[in-house]
Amino acid sequence: MKNTKIAGIGFYVPEKVVTNNDLTKVMDTSDEWIQERTGIKERRYAEKHKESTSTLGAKAAAIAIERAGITAADVDFIIFATLSPDYYFPGCAVLLQRQLGMQGIGALDIRNQCSGFVYGLSIADQFVKTGMYKNVLLVGSEVHSYGIDFSTKGRNVTVIFGDGAGAVVLQPTEDSTSGILSTHLHADGDYAEKLAYINPGCHSGVHLGTEQFGYPEQEFGGAFLTEKMWEDGNYYPNMEGQAVFKMAVQKFPEVIMEALQTNGLQPTDIDMLIPHQANLRISQFVQKRLGLRDDQVWNNIQKYGNTTAASIPIALCEAWEAGKIKEGDLVCMAAFGSGFTWGSALIKW
Numbered sequence: 001m002k003n004t005k006i007a008g009i010g011f012y013v014p015e016k017v018v019t020n021n022d023l024t025k026v027m028d029t030s031d032e033w034i035q036e037r038t039g040i041k042e043r044r045y046a047e048k049h050k051e052s053t054s055t056l057g058a059k060a061a062a063i064a065i066e067r068a069g070i071t072a073a074d075v076d077f078i079i080f081a082t083l084s085p086d087y088y089f090p091g092c093a094v095l096l097q098r099q100l101g102m103q104g105i106g107a108l109d110i111r112n113q114c115s116g117f118v119y120g121l122s123i124a125d126q127f128v129k130t131g132m133y134k135n136v137l138l139v140g141s142e143v144h145s146y147g148i149d150f151s152t153k154g155r156n157v158t159v160i161f162g163d164g165a166g167a168v169v170l171q172p173t174e175d176s177t178s179g180i181l182s183t184h185l186h187a188d189g190d191y192a193e194k195l196a197y198i199n200p201g202c203h204s205g206v207h208l209g210t211e212q213f214g215y216p217e218q219e220f221g222g223a224f225l226t227e228k229m230w231e232d233g234n235y236y237p238n239m240e241g242q243a244v245f246k247m248a249v250q251k252f253p254e255v256i257m258e259a260l261q262t263n264g265l266q267p268t269d270i271d272m273l274i275p276h277q278a279n280l281r282i283s284q285f286v287q288k289r290l291g292l293r294d295d296q297v298w299n300n301i302q303k304y305g306n307t308t309a310a311s312i313p314i315a316l317c318e319a320w321e322a323g324k325i326k327e328g329d330l331v332c333m334a335a336f337g338s339g340f341t342w343g344s345a346l347i348k349w
């Protein structure tokens with residue numbers, strides 16, 4: 001079996017910069033509160049009627065494809081990770097496929113939120129290792145700004161998220177000592193509603209034992225906004241921030257250590273840790289717990305906010321473009337998010 005390497009990488013963020021002070025004009029929040037709790041200074045928002053999750057993804061993908069030294073015609077499989085798809089269905093993979101003129105090849109959407117990129121990397125790795133595909137395009141892209149609550153009620157969620165996309169092209173490598181060394185995936189559905197976008201959906205909550213989140217008038221067979229949901233303003237994502245924080249600071253170090261131990265390595269061996277950019281405080285906690293130096297961790301949440309499935313490929317690409325990831329480096333990616341889902345990947349670059 002061959003190993004899988006990242007042959008090309010790219011990212012794209014919308015031009016529009018939204019600062020914390022911009023948000024104070026529409027909701028009761030402050031630059032100080034946001035920076036202190038999350039580290040975020042600004043984020044990017046997509047341009048309405050011009051950009052969407054699939055178009056941001058296509059821009060990042062085009063860069064990754066070019067840097068891999070191939071053309072779109074060479075790609076033989078697409079994986080698209082997002083929690084903010086353009087359509088309820090079909091998924092963004094086929095929309096991106098159409099935009100880049102890659103019709104005919106397989107296109108898979110995955111729904112693993114902040115862990116989507118790491119899950120996607122693991123899926124791509126299996127396909128490449130077994131020889132099934134030679135050029136897998138993996139995209140993580142989000143447009144959060146179209147679906148969050150800009151009233152004060154939604155401030156705990158809204159200030160955190162930003163829009164953006166990142167992509168990689170994965171290819172086989174004959175060098176068995178480089179490329180993806182291992183991937184590690186986990187989830188615990190007991191926490192499904194702690195960070196979720198529940199309504200409208202195809203459920204009433206009754207059969208799931210989650211009546212408190214559901215609306216009895218909402219039946220199976222299609223997601224629709226009921227009058228009661230509208231009155232309640234209950235059609236936005238919800239997050240129990242402290243529950244997320246508590247689990248994240250436990251699972252990040254755990255899954256990073258799992259990757260290192262599988263490969264007989266230690267935190268000191270990591271050249272660059274790319275944590276999902278959930279919250280700067282979470283990354284700092286993880287860094288401290290593992291005893292990593294500042295130059296071993298890449299953080300860019302300050303500029304882009306939390307871009308969910310896009311955050312790891314954006315950070316990875318930025319670090320690589322800045323010359324902080326070089327051939328032979330040990331790169332660790334780790335994610336935690338809604339589901340809860342979490343995972344890690346170790347790559348010899």
Ligand code: ACO
Nearest residue numbers: 029030033037114155156159241242244245278279336337
């Ligand atoms: N601006 C001002 N005040 C706010 C804001 C805001 N944007 N959001 C909440 N508050 C207020 C609350 O209303 C509350 O006020 P009260 O005391 O009068 O009731 C107060 O701040 C404290 O609220 P908490 O929710 O307890 O705030 P906390 O200190 O826990 O910080 C935060 C919230 C930043 C979300 C924190 O819980 C956290 O970092 N959690 C991790 C979640 C996370 O990082 N999610 C990222 C996405 S998920 C992921 O990627 C894994």
